[in-house]
Amino acid sequence: MINKLKFVFLSIFGFIFFLMPFTINGERKIAISHIVSFVTGNFLDPFITFTAVIAWIVMIGTIVFMFFKSGNKFIDSVFKASPLNIVLRITGSFLYLMVINNWFAGNAFADMILDPNTGGVMAGDGGLLTTLYITFFVGILALPLLTHFGIVEFVGILLGPVMVRMFKVPGYSTIDAIASFVGDGTIGIVLTDNQYQRGYYNKREAYIIATSFSIVGIAFASAVAEELGFGAIFPIFYATIALITVILAFVISRMPLKKFPPTYYEGVKPVVEGIPDHKSRLQHAFDSAIRQADSAKLFDVIGEALKNIINIFVGFLPVIMAVGTLSLIIAEYTSFFTIISAPVVHLYTFIGYSKEVALAMAPASLAGFADMYLPALFISGSVSEASRFFIGVLAFTQLVFMSETGMILVKTKIGLSFLDVVKLFLFRTLLSIPLLIIITNILAALGIISF
Incomplete structure (x- = not known):
């Protein structure tokens, strides 16, 4: 009975x-967004010290x-960490400290980093990382409610036939998809790669699952939604x-995918999915x-969540700070993104956005890589x-970003090359x-958002 209640x-x-x-206080948001507002509104200085x-x-x-x-x-x-991640972690941590402490102000190069439109966007009061530190801490602690107490298994087994008919992949893949949606896209990719090597998927199925369902999870999405005002x-x-x-x-599940045939990993025996004869699908x-x-034991679940938080704080947020700050400097002080995204500006003006808005949307459409x-x-x-x-949703549906999921896709045993990842990004x-x-x-027509 207790387990049923759990x-x-x-x-x-x-x-x-x-x-x-x-x-709460006239603002309608999900719980994480309220917590972010509460911490930044009441404990910002101590929290910035903590992040430092x-x-x-x-x-x-x-x-x-x-x-x-x-x-x-x-x-x-x-x-x-790998040599690249070592550089990014050290660079990101230093840049974060530099911005919140205003180090080297007055130096021409340092001022590019301390600019409110570059490093100032990333760190400090109102900075993205301030929101992310809070969101990830709270979100990852709460995620086991969706991942560890049975809902993934329940929905996954029930939707098995749907996955086979709609996406031509086994019902097991529902678990990978939900793990990504409620957890993290990298978790989904690693899980898919592991299941492929164990014989749960053939190469074609593994490609479809890893490149179609392993998106960034709900905790990440809530952070982006909060940043964008949604x-x-x-x-x-x-x-x-x-x-x-x-x-x-x-769409992807119905493409030829000649490079990814329906063969199993190194001759492993395929695992056959099935429901016990004496049970209905619902009962199973x-x-x-x-x-x-x-x-799911409470202390084990909390311990695992805390480990995930540490991994995010050490291995992910400094990378965001480094890549984000340097990219914003390129965007603010060079014409690189403007040049490569020039054709997209015309598309956005054609569909009704003003020239000013289109100029902001175009580079954002490609920067997600x-x-x-x-x-x-x-x-x-x-x-x-x-x-x-538009851009907030696009950033998720593109799936591939080289600071994380793109590199992980290349490292799997499924067989994607860097060129495959580039083509996947452009196609999506x-x-x-x-x-x-x-x-x-x-x-917009329903009045939910405005142009």
Whole structure:
């Protein structure tokens, strides 16, 4: 009985926490957005000090672990990194400290970093990382409500036949998809790669799943929605991401994909999916959910969540700071993004955006290849809600960003090359844009967002 209550009530509470907006002090937002507002409105200075301490730990720890190994598997996994990630972590941590402490002000090069339109966008009061530190801490602590107490298994088994018919992949893939939606896209990709190597998917199925369902998760989406001013309509924002992702998956699953034949990994024996003869699909789904709820021990779940937070704070946020700041400097002080995105400006003006708004949207449409947060940074100052919504959703449906998911896709055993990832980014972008044109116009017509 206790496990049934754990499954039902904790899963329902998870959905309420992440997806149901409610009003506090006249502002209608989801719970995470209210918490962000509360912390930044009441404890901003202590919180900035806390993040500065983290930045020092990351910078010093990364340097030390270049030459040192602790022997603790978890600590080593956190601080040991590839040469590229070492550079990005140290650079990002230093830039963060530089901006919040206003180091080297008056120096011409330093002033480019301290500019309110570059480093100032990323760090400090109102900075993106201030929002991300809070969002990830709260969101990752709460995510087990959706991932550990049975709802993934329940929905995954129930939707198995749908996955086979719509996307030509086994029902197991529902678990990968939900793990990405409620957790993190990298988790979904790693899970898919692991399942491919174990014989759950053939190469074609693994490609479809990894490139169609393993998007950035709900905690990340809520951070972007908050940055773009869509906390009040987050369910609509996230539902749009989900809808376009499903449509693109439907299209990709029906493409030839000659490079990815239906062969299994190194001759492993395929795992056959099935429902026990004496059970209905609903009963099997419910029983599997209850078993998962029973296996989820509170302290283990909290410990795992805290480890994930540490991994995000050490390995992800400094990378965002480095890539984001340097990209904003390029955008602010050079014509690089303007030049490469010039043809896209005409598209956006043609569909009804003003020239000023189109000039902001065009580079944001392509900047996501470097990092998923860059489009939001590029467009966050736009007066047009429709443009912010358009680019915010596009950044997710593009899927590939080289600071994380793109590199992970290349490293899997599925067989994607860097060129494959580039083609995937462009293909998903081209397919997403017309769908977003339709959706943003519908939402504007309904008065939900404005042009």
